[in-house]
Amino acid sequence: MESTGCGILWKKVTAGKDAVTVRGICALKLDLAGRRSEMSRLSFRVHGEEKNPIRVRFFMPKGIPFIGGYRLHPFRMEIPYEDALLLDVQNRIMLWYGDQEVCGVSYNLLERRQGAFRTSRLIRSGGKVMYFRQTAGNKMWFVVRPENRYDSPAESFRVFRAWLLARLMGRSDHILMFEKESSRYEESASVLFEKLVDQGYRNVYYIIDRDNPAVKDLDEAYRAQMIEKDSFRHLLYFFRCHRFVGTETMEHAAQLRTSNRRLMAKARSTDLTHVFLQHGVMYMVSLDADARAGFIDRKVDQYRTVVSSEAEAMHFMLLGGFQREELYVTGLAKFDRSVREPDADRIMIMPTWRRWETNLAERDFQSIGYYRMLEGMVAAVPEEWRDRIIIKPHPLMEQMMEGGKTPLARYLQPEMSHDEALRHCRLLITDYSSIAYDAFYRGANVVFCWGDKESCMKHYGGAHLMLNEYNAFGDICYTREQTERAVRAGYSMEQNPDYVRKYRRIVEFHDNRNTERIIDKLKQDHIL
Numbered sequence: 001m002e003s004t005g006c007g008i009l010w011k012k013v014t015a016g017k018d019a020v021t022v023r024g025i026c027a028l029k030l031d032l033a034g035r036r037s038e039m040s041r042l043s044f045r046v047h048g049e050e051k052n053p054i055r056v057r058f059f060m061p062k063g064i065p066f067i068g069g070y071r072l073h074p075f076r077m078e079i080p081y082e083d084a085l086l087l088d089v090q091n092r093i094m095l096w097y098g099d100q101e102v103c104g105v106s107y108n109l110l111e112r113r114q115g116a117f118r119t120s121r122l123i124r125s126g127g128k129v130m131y132f133r134q135t136a137g138n139k140m141w142f143v144v145r146p147e148n149r150y151d152s153p154a155e156s157f158r159v160f161r162a163w164l165l166a167r168l169m170g171r172s173d174h175i176l177m178f179e180k181e182s183s184r185y186e187e188s189a190s191v192l193f194e195k196l197v198d199q200g201y202r203n204v205y206y207i208i209d210r211d212n213p214a215v216k217d218l219d220e221a222y223r224a225q226m227i228e229k230d231s232f233r234h235l236l237y238f239f240r241c242h243r244f245v246g247t248e249t250m251e252h253a254a255q256l257r258t259s260n261r262r263l264m265a266k267a268r269s270t271d272l273t274h275v276f277l278q279h280g281v282m283y284m285v286s287l288d289a290d291a292r293a294g295f296i297d298r299k300v301d302q303y304r305t306v307v308s309s310e311a312e313a314m315h316f317m318l319l320g321g322f323q324r325e326e327l328y329v330t331g332l333a334k335f336d337r338s339v340r341e342p343d344a345d346r347i348m349i350m351p352t353w354r355r356w357e358t359n360l361a362e363r364d365f366q367s368i369g370y371y372r373m374l375e376g377m378v379a380a381v382p383e384e385w386r387d388r389i390i391i392k393p394h395p396l397m398e399q400m401m402e403g404g405k406t407p408l409a410r411y412l413q414p415e416m417s418h419d420e421a422l423r424h425c426r427l428l429i430t431d432y433s434s435i436a437y438d439a440f441y442r443g444a445n446v447v448f449c450w451g452d453k454e455s456c457m458k459h460y461g462g463a464h465l466m467l468n469e470y471n472a473f474g475d476i477c478y479t480r481e482q483t484e485r486a487v488r489a490g491y492s493m494e495q496n497p498d499y500v501r502k503y504r505r506i507v508e509f510h511d512n513r514n515t516e517r518i519i520d521k522l523k524q525d526h527i528l
Helices: 036-041 155-170 188-198 234-239 261-267 292-298 310-320 333-337 356-367 369-379 384-389 395-403 405-409 418-423 435-441 452-460 481-493 497-506 514-524
Strands: 005-015 019-029 042-046 055-060 072-080 090-097 102-103 123-125 126-132 141-145 176-180 206-207 226-228 243-246 273-275 302-307 327-329 348-349 389-391 423-429 445-449 476-477
Touching: 005 102, 005 123, 005 126, 019 055, 042 055, 126 476, 155 234, 155 261, 176 188, 188 206, 188 243, 188 333, 188 514, 206 481, 226 234, 234 261, 302 310, 310 327, 310 497, 327 514, 333 435, 333 514, 348 384, 348 418, 356 369, 356 389, 356 395, 369 389, 369 405, 369 445, 369 481, 384 389, 389 405, 418 423, 418 435, 423 435, 423 481, 435 445, 435 497, 445 481, 476 481
Parallel strands: 176 206, 176 243, 206 226, 243 273, 273 302, 302 327, 348 389, 348 423, 423 445, 445 476
Antiparallel strands: 005 019, 019 072, 042 090, 055 072, 090 102, 090 141, 123 126, 126 141
16 A cells, blocks of 8 residues: 555544543545545554454545645544553554554654654543553554553642753753662662762762662762652752663653653753663664664763673664764673672572563463463472572562462562572573573573563564574573473583673673773763
């Protein structure tokens, strides 16, 4: 179907009795060979979903002529709450013709390719917030996520006050550091932060939840340069800052998946310096996947990414479009503190979270693929070793498993940090998690379970694994029987020299000086 296009010219989103309802005017540019009756074959669909939750009807089959070859059609769309609550957190809206995907839907046809981070009205149902959002490329996505504090009018006004005061005060010279959702203190940002404080940098601040047990016993010198998450000071510093250093995308420095336009606009501002420290070696799922777009969207004034080897640097350059000067080939700072106890005897189980199962998990967590994978991994461990298992699942799953009646709950140790678990890990069972690099670095063996690889890569969006049978540093298993054999062998022996050789091609540095190399690079780029 040649010369196609689809965009929304006007819409009104309302909360119906049983569904999110959208009434509006859609602009279509389609070659339907003059058969206006074919309009009945057009539909909006959620990308990647086999069952389409969207019901849509287009009116005025002939349409009204519009600019650029488009024709205008009134439409009515509904997404039943019952179906919406089972969707992924982020859902791209596509135009389909029959059983063929035609194109993405533009959030606002008149804005062409540049979005302004608009969102529709927020609809609340079943403890979730649902809304349509505009991407930086002006595409329409449907979001289904838990409520956050900045959804409320009072908190939105507090954001406005901080934004206004920041405009009056002007830019500052401080550097904000953060980890996942500005709540963690266990990855490379915390290691680098402490090193910078030790070296006398007073303009470096770390955003953290003050209730995090990891920071309660820290030296006062570090605590003095910490900012409480979601405080007014946090918001003010966020808006005034133009240099950010963290292990996640910029959204984590304020509020992940916020619908507040001022927070989104700041996180997407081009007038920034962003140093991405990585939360784990990203030589696993390819960077050309749709799900990795946030890590390579570097439209800021100065963007730098830490990598662990020339092999990983080539991954970023070939599949992420990076320039060599944008990469710090230094190794991850957190590896400088990565050790393992001499008597380590635990079997750690930690597969990658399937984001697309988030809302399904809240309905029935024991029915999703992630939970079934955990069951299979536990079953692959010989009975006599099962008292040595530690399951470290996604926090959402951990919370559900603790509160639900499941035999796997006895393997949870929520009070144990990832670092502590890895200190006692002799064998890691995982699928595609970068935790594999952390465990192997410390001396543990790794078993990769790839039984659902094809379906997972499809959900990631055009992805493939960078690891394969030629460069993987652990046994690759596709069946329960293979996993059982690999677990017995991996637990009983030291690291295979061939696996060590393959690993060191991806993670080059083992001298505990990664943090120093990063600081040297920051100085060279005048970020410090």
